[in-house]
Amino acid sequence: MSFFKINISPRYSETDQMGIIHHSNYLIYMEQARLAWLSSLGFSYEKMEKEGILLPVYKIDIVYKKPIKFDDVISVKVRLKALPTARVVFVYVIVNNFDVICGTCVLTLVFTDAHTFRPRKPIPEFVEACQRLF
Structure with a gap:
């Protein structure tokens, strides 16, 4: 699977x-990239929330290699590590x-029921869109 990129x-x-x-x-830059990636698939957090799904963070593992300076223009690349289950892992x-x-x-991130706050499966349309990427 290739990376989706924003500048x-x-x-x-x-x-x-x-x-x-x-x-x-x-983290903010990565969220911007993730939201743009979701949008490119035809989804948004708003759409998922209307379906009763929340996506809280379960784990973040960041490695800071070189500093970003004010005059830099950066590219943030994002891709799925694997097809989503109750969890979705981004690289x-x-x-x-x-x-x-x-x-x-x-x-x-963990797909979570908005009412019970228990893990749940993602909506099928989202999984189908992700399957097309692999």
């Missing part, structure tokens, strides 16, 4: 005193404008 220009307000993008913003790679890897991440 982001970090804002000055996302930097620390050294002109480096604060590490907490990596991310963030590269700067010199194609240097700045960070990698494996993020696990």
